[in-house]
Amino acid sequence: MKNKLKNFILDTIFPKFCLGCNIEGEWLCSACKNKIVKVKTQVCPHCGRISQFGRFCSKDKKSYGLSGIIVACYYDEGPIKEIIHNFKYNNILELKNILGELLIDSLEENIEIGKDPLITAVPLHFLRKAQRGFNQSEVLAEVVAENINLQKNFKIIQKKRKTTPQVLTEGKKRLKNLKNSFKINKNIDISKRTIIIVDDVTTTGTTLSECARLLRKAGAKKVWGLVISKG
Numbered sequence: 745m746k747n748k749l750k751n752f753i754l755d756t757i758f759p760k761f762c763l764g765c766n767i768e769g770e771w772l773c774s775a776c777k778n779k780i781v782k783v784k785t786q787v788c789p790h791c792g793r794i795s796q797f798g799r800f801c802s803k804d805k806k807s808y809g810l811s812g813i814i815v816a817c818y819y820d821e822g823p824i825k826e827i828i829h830n831f832k833y834n835n836i837l838e839l840k841n842i843l844g845e846l847l848i849d850s851l852e853e854n855i856e857i858g859k860d861p862l863i864t865a866v867p868l869h870f871l872r873k874a875q876r877g878f879n880q881s882e883v884l885a886e887v888v889a890e891n892i893n894l895q896k897n898f899k900i901i902q903k904k905r906k907t908t909p910q911v912l913t914e915g916k917k918r919l920k921n922l923k924n925s926f927k928i929n930k931n932i933d934i935s936k937r938t939i940i941i942v943d944d945v946t947t948t949g950t951t952l953s954e955c956a957r958l959l960r961k962a963g964a965k966k967v968w969g970l971v972i973s974k975g
């Protein structure tokens with residue numbers, strides 16, 4: 745009852761509006777939820793050919809140890825962009841459940857990625873995390889781990905150096921921008937483990953590839969990316 749009252753008061757002072765169509769009531773109305781298009785056919789992150797589980801195809805082996813990227817839904821369909829943006833920059837943390845659910849659906853469709861995987865997230869530099877208050881990818885990975893009982897660890901990859909956001913960096917400079925910006929925590933044994941790295945949006949997959957390269961060097965058997973969308 746206490747919670748109900750609290751929610752009633754909060755909803756009265758801060759009414760929610762659907763991020764897709766602005767109708768009052770909730771962050772995402774059912775009509776707009778239906779406009780989100782889930783990815784049914786995963787593709788090679790590099791060349792876009794159809795590929796099971798979003799694996800890099802044999803032609804594109806320059807994946808730096810990343811097996812593939814599983815993408816949950818299409819960036820340009822429905823209000824997904826708005827949801828991600830408001831989650832990340834306007835601190836509407838409740839959106840984590842909508843986004844987490846999309847990741848879970850997609851992961852479960854591709855669950856043959858290995859037995860007993862360990863889930864982690866692309867790290868944020870601690871200053872940026874302090875600024876935002878949370879690491880959006882970690883929050884999402886947390887939702888996935890809790891709902892489908894996966895082992896999680898967010899201390900495996902650490903961000904040593906603050907970098908320019910990848911979206912603001914031009915294609916070729918992306919890898920250079922990231923160089924030596926991550927390190928692996930040697931105190932955690934990841935040898936022979938399959939690791940799933942969660943990120944909110946991927947563009948060229950450079951960040952995920954760089955994390956994967958280091959994880960494989962530290963003994964991981966396989967590394968997969970899991971993202972909401974490809975932007």
Ligand SMILES: [Zn+2]
Nearest residue numbers: 762765773776
């Ligand atoms: Zn709506």
Ligand SMILES: [Zn+2]
Nearest residue numbers: 788791801804
């Ligand atoms: Zn390919």
